[in-house]
Amino acid sequence: MKTTNKKTKILITGAGLCGSLLGLRLAQRGYHVDILEKRPDMRKAVVDGGRSINLALSDRGLAGLKLVGLEEKVRELCIPMHGRLIHDVEGNTFASNYSGREGEYINSISREELNKLLLDEADKYEDVQIDFDDAVTSVDLKNASVTYHDSETDTEKEWKADIVLGTDGAGSVVRKAMMKQRDFLFSHSMNWLPHGYKELNIPPTENGKWRIEKNFLHIWPRGGFMLIALPNLDGSFTLTLFMQYDGDGPAFNKIKTDQEITDFFTTYFKDVMEHIPDLIEQYHTNPAPPLGTVRCSPWTAYGTSLIMGDAAHAIVPFYGQGMNASFEDVVVFDEMLDQHENWSDAFDAFSKTRKPDADAIADLALDNFVEMRDSVANPNFQLKRQIEMRLEAAFAKAEYQSKYSLVTFPEEGISYREAMLKGRAQDKAILWLLENDQIKVEDDLNDLLKSIQQKTEEVLWLRG
Amino acid sequence: MKTTNKKTKILITGAGLCGSLLGLRLAQRGYHVDILEKRPDMRKAVVDGGRSINLALSDRGLAGLKLVGLEEKVRELCIPMHGRLIHDVEGNTFASNYSGREGEYINSISREELNKLLLDEADKYEDVQIDFDDAVTSVDLKNASVTYHDSETDTEKEWKADIVLGTDGAGSVVRKAMMKQRDFLFSHSMNWLPHGYKELNIPPTENGKWRIEKNFLHIWPRGGFMLIALPNLDGSFTLTLFMQYDGDGPAFNKIKTDQEITDFFTTYFKDVMEHIPDLIEQYHTNPAPPLGTVRCSPWTAYGTSLIMGDAAHAIVPFYGQGMNASFEDVVVFDEMLDQHENWSDAFDAFSKTRKPDADAIADLALDNFVEMRDSVANPNFQLKRQIEMRLEAAFAKAEYQSKYSLVTFPEEGISYREAMLKGRAQDKAILWLLENDQIKVEDDLNDLLKSIQQKTEEVLWLRG
Incomplete structure (x- = not known):
C-alpha cells in the first residue's frame, strides 16, 4: 500500500507516550488515525494508583516533541537537572555535572502530564480518534485486523485496518502475535x-x-x-x-x-x-x-504491521532513555515515510535501521546501573569525569563528547550505536591512560585531547 | 530431597546424546532412571529420513565419554580430522591445522552410531528404563509430574517423578513449562x-x-x-x-x-x-x-527440575561444540552431585556455574561462522595462524594456546568463558601487533610469546 494514499486505514494500539506522539505526527502528515487504548482516559480518571511518576527527558526526546511543534509547551512542564547529586551514607553530597558545556542538562517531567498534553494535542485533529478502555486481545497480522474488548458494550469486537502500528508497550499484544506466527523467523528475548x-x-x-x-x-x-x-x-x-x-x-x-x-x-x-x-x-x-529488557527482530510482519517504542525494545531505566528512545523512533519513522513510497518498505527500513540503536541503548542502560550503584567506588572514575568536563568546556562537540553526552546530548545524527561504541572505547581509553600514568587531569588540554583520541582509536580497533 | 537417597524417582525427558549419557552416568552412580523419548528406538527403526549426519567430537565431549568409561569404544567410531582443508573457487586446496601440537585433532563421528552406543550401554543397567515413542506433552514443574502421549495405548498418561531432568533438545517442553510459570522471573531468548x-x-x-x-x-x-x-x-x-x-x-x-x-x-x-x-x-x-540460538536462565525450577544440553543452550554448529558442550554439562553436573547434598542445591549450582560457559560457546559459535565463511580473506589471519602454530609447537599449553585450542583442546579446567575471553583478546593482540609491524612470523619465539602475552593482557583490560 502506498504511503501517498492518505485514506490508508491506520490503527495504532496504545495511546501511551509513543502511541500518542505517533498518532499526532501521522495526523499532521494528513492521515486518519484510530487509536485503541486499554486504560481509561487519564485526563478524566486517576491512573497508576494516583502515584506521581516522572521521567528524564533529554535531547533525543525533545527532537520528537519539536517535530510535532510541542517543544516549547513541554519545556513548561520540565525541571532541569544539571547533574547527579550523590549522597553518601554519612549524608555528605557531591555534585557531578552531566556535561562540561553550558545549557546541557536533562529534564524531570511527569509522565502523566506529558501524556495528557500529547493526547490534548492529538485531539485537536479531527483525523485522530482515540478509544479508551478498549484492550486489544489478539491481532491477525496478515489481515491487519485486531480483536479488542469494547468496554461500552462489554463485547469482543473486530477492527479491520490496512496497517497496524503497535505501540502497546513492553507487554505488546502485537509483538506476541509476531512471536506466534510460523511464516517467518522471529527472534526475541526477554x-x-x-x-x-x-x-x-x-x-x-x-x-x-x-x-x-x-x-x-x-x-x-x-x-x-x-x-x-x-x-x-x-x-x-x-x-x-x-x-x-x-x-x-x-x-x-x-x-x-x-x-x-x-x-x-x-x-x-x-x-x-x-x-x-x-x-x-x-x-x-x-x-x-x-525490570526487564525486551529485544526482538524483525519489528514488522507481512508488510501490514510494525511495532515501535517499548513494544519493540523495552529497556531498563538506568540511562533515562526509555521515553527518549521511543520519541526518537517517531522521528526516524517519520524520515522513513519521507524516503519510501510503500508502507511495507518504510516498515522494513525502519526495523533494519533502528534495531541496532535499540540494542545499543538497551546495553548502555544495563551498564549504567552498575555505574550508578558504584559511582563513588573507583577514584579514576572521578578523575575521568574531571578530564571530560575540561574537554567539553574547551572544545566543540565534534572534537569531544563524553559517552554520557554522546547518548544524551548528541551532535546531530549520532545514533545510540555510535554513541555506545565510541563512548565505551573513550571510557576505556581514559581509564587506561590514567591507570598507566600517561595523562593527568591538569595536563595541557590539546595534549589531553590528542592522547585520548589516539588511544580511543586503538581501543575501537581492539574491541571491534 | 537428598542426593544420597538412591530411591529418588528420576525422570529424564529425551534419550538423545545428552539424555542417554546422563541416564547412563546416573545409573552408574546408583540411581534408578526412567527416560521418555518421543522418537522410535533408532536401533530398530530408520531415523532422520535415513540421512547420515555426523558431528565433531573433541576433548570436552571425550571427557564426558571417559567419565562413563566409553572413550575407547567411541574412538573406534571416529575419523580424526587434523585441520581444515580449504577449497577455493578454482579448485585449489589449502590445509590449515587445528593445532601446532602433536595429537590434537577433532573427530568426525556419526550422530546415530554414537547415540546407539550410548543407548546400548545404558540398557546394560537394569536401573535404566527407556520408553521410546512417548512424547512429553506438558510438564507440571512444581510436582515433577509429566504428561506424555503413550504410543502403545494411544492415550495421554501422567508420570509422577521426584525430579525431572529435561534433555529434550532445542524445542524442550520442560523449558517451555519454565517460560509459562509466573512464580519466578525466567529470562529467555530465541x-x-x-x-x-x-x-x-x-x-x-x-x-x-x-x-x-x-x-x-x-x-x-x-x-x-x-x-x-x-x-x-x-x-x-x-x-x-x-x-x-x-x-x-x-x-x-x-x-x-x-x-x-x-x-x-x-x-x-x-x-x-x-x-x-x-x-x-x-x-x-x-x-x-x-539455525538458532537458545538462551535462558535459570535452568532450574522449584528444586524439582533442571534442563541441560540443547534444552538449556542450543547453539549454532560453527564451532563444532554443540554435542561437546552437552557432554561437558554431564561432567559438570556429575561434579555438582559430588559437592551438594540436595538435588535442588546441585541444580542451582549447576545452573549458576554453567550458564556463563553456555553463553560463551554460543557467542563463539556465532563468531566462527564469519571466520569460516571468510577464512581466506584477511592475509593477517594466515600470518596469525602461522605464529600460533609455531608457539603451540614450541611451548607448553599453559604458556600458549590459540583460541581454537582453548575451546577445543583445553588444558584441564579451562572453561568456555575463559577460552572466549582469553582467546578473543589474544586474536586481537596478534592482529594488532601484525598490523602495526611490531611482530613478524619468523621472530624469535620467546620474543613473540612475550609481545603477545603483554598485548593480550592490555586487550583483556581494554575489552573488559
Whole structure:
C-alpha cells in the first residue's frame, strides 16, 4: 500500500507516550488515525494508583516533541537537572555535572502530564480518534485486523485496518502475535534483572518547596542497590529504590516488617528518612515490579504491521532513555515515510535501521546501573569525569563528547550505536591512560585531547 | 530431597546424546532412571529420513565419554580430522591445522552410531528404563509430574517423578513449562540466523574409499555462504551448505529449479559437483531448516527440575561444540552431585556455574561462522595462524594456546568463558601487533610469546 494514499486505514494500539506522539505526527502528515487504548482516559480518571511518576527527558526526546511543534509547551512542564547529586551514607553530597558545556542538562517531567498534553494535542485533529478502555486481545497480522474488548458494550469486537502500528508497550499484544506466527523467523528475548524497583515519595514543604536540592537527579549509591530521586513541579520528589529480590545483603524479600524497613533506611538512607513521615506505609503500599529488557527482530510482519517504542525494545531505566528512545523512533519513522513510497518498505527500513540503536541503548542502560550503584567506588572514575568536563568546556562537540553526552546530548545524527561504541572505547581509553600514568587531569588540554583520541582509536580497533 | 537417597524417582525427558549419557552416568552412580523419548528406538527403526549426519567430537565431549568409561569404544567410531582443508573457487586446496601440537585433532563421528552406543550401554543397567515413542506433552514443574502421549495405548498418561531432568533438545517442553510459570522471573531468548542449512552426501568410491581427503574438515568458504564436509566411516562425506534464505547474492529461496541448482554449484562448487551424481535430487529432497540460538536462565525450577544440553543452550554448529558442550554439562553436573547434598542445591549450582560457559560457546559459535565463511580473506589471519602454530609447537599449553585450542583442546579446567575471553583478546593482540609491524612470523619465539602475552593482557583490560 502506498504511503501517498492518505485514506490508508491506520490503527495504532496504545495511546501511551509513543502511541500518542505517533498518532499526532501521522495526523499532521494528513492521515486518519484510530487509536485503541486499554486504560481509561487519564485526563478524566486517576491512573497508576494516583502515584506521581516522572521521567528524564533529554535531547533525543525533545527532537520528537519539536517535530510535532510541542517543544516549547513541554519545556513548561520540565525541571532541569544539571547533574547527579550523590549522597553518601554519612549524608555528605557531591555534585557531578552531566556535561562540561553550558545549557546541557536533562529534564524531570511527569509522565502523566506529558501524556495528557500529547493526547490534548492529538485531539485537536479531527483525523485522530482515540478509544479508551478498549484492550486489544489478539491481532491477525496478515489481515491487519485486531480483536479488542469494547468496554461500552462489554463485547469482543473486530477492527479491520490496512496497517497496524503497535505501540502497546513492553507487554505488546502485537509483538506476541509476531512471536506466534510460523511464516517467518522471529527472534526475541526477554531478560530480567534480579532487581525490582519501588517508588516512594518525598512530599513538598508546607509552602510547596523542594526539601532537597531541586535541580539535580539525586543518587544514593550503595553498591548492590541504590535509591534515586527526581523532582516534581509541586515540590515533591519521586524516589525509586532499586534492589535485588533475594540474595546476600539487602533484598526486597528480606525487608518486610516495619522494623526491617526502619532498620534498612536508618542504616543506608538516614538523610532521606527524615523527609518521609509515612515511609513505612508507602513501602508497604507500593509494589516492587521487576525490570526487564525486551529485544526482538524483525519489528514488522507481512508488510501490514510494525511495532515501535517499548513494544519493540523495552529497556531498563538506568540511562533515562526509555521515553527518549521511543520519541526518537517517531522521528526516524517519520524520515522513513519521507524516503519510501510503500508502507511495507518504510516498515522494513525502519526495523533494519533502528534495531541496532535499540540494542545499543538497551546495553548502555544495563551498564549504567552498575555505574550508578558504584559511582563513588573507583577514584579514576572521578578523575575521568574531571578530564571530560575540561574537554567539553574547551572544545566543540565534534572534537569531544563524553559517552554520557554522546547518548544524551548528541551532535546531530549520532545514533545510540555510535554513541555506545565510541563512548565505551573513550571510557576505556581514559581509564587506561590514567591507570598507566600517561595523562593527568591538569595536563595541557590539546595534549589531553590528542592522547585520548589516539588511544580511543586503538581501543575501537581492539574491541571491534 | 537428598542426593544420597538412591530411591529418588528420576525422570529424564529425551534419550538423545545428552539424555542417554546422563541416564547412563546416573545409573552408574546408583540411581534408578526412567527416560521418555518421543522418537522410535533408532536401533530398530530408520531415523532422520535415513540421512547420515555426523558431528565433531573433541576433548570436552571425550571427557564426558571417559567419565562413563566409553572413550575407547567411541574412538573406534571416529575419523580424526587434523585441520581444515580449504577449497577455493578454482579448485585449489589449502590445509590449515587445528593445532601446532602433536595429537590434537577433532573427530568426525556419526550422530546415530554414537547415540546407539550410548543407548546400548545404558540398557546394560537394569536401573535404566527407556520408553521410546512417548512424547512429553506438558510438564507440571512444581510436582515433577509429566504428561506424555503413550504410543502403545494411544492415550495421554501422567508420570509422577521426584525430579525431572529435561534433555529434550532445542524445542524442550520442560523449558517451555519454565517460560509459562509466573512464580519466578525466567529470562529467555530465541535468536535465528538469516541462514539455513541443507545436508548433502558425497558417496564413497566403488571400493568404499573417500573421494576427497579423508582426515580433514573440508570448507568451501564463499563469503556470505559456505559448504563444509565431514567424513564418514563408510567412505562417504556429509556435506552441509550454509546459506541465507533471502537477500542479495545466492539464497535458498532463489535457487529452486534444476537449472538454478546446476548454475549455482557450477559457479561456486565445481569440484564438489563431479562427486555427486544425484546432486539435484538430493538438493530437492533435503530440507533447509533454520539455525538458532537458545538462551535462558535459570535452568532450574522449584528444586524439582533442571534442563541441560540443547534444552538449556542450543547453539549454532560453527564451532563444532554443540554435542561437546552437552557432554561437558554431564561432567559438570556429575561434579555438582559430588559437592551438594540436595538435588535442588546441585541444580542451582549447576545452573549458576554453567550458564556463563553456555553463553560463551554460543557467542563463539556465532563468531566462527564469519571466520569460516571468510577464512581466506584477511592475509593477517594466515600470518596469525602461522605464529600460533609455531608457539603451540614450541611451548607448553599453559604458556600458549590459540583460541581454537582453548575451546577445543583445553588444558584441564579451562572453561568456555575463559577460552572466549582469553582467546578473543589474544586474536586481537596478534592482529594488532601484525598490523602495526611490531611482530613478524619468523621472530624469535620467546620474543613473540612475550609481545603477545603483554598485548593480550592490555586487550583483556581494554575489552573488559
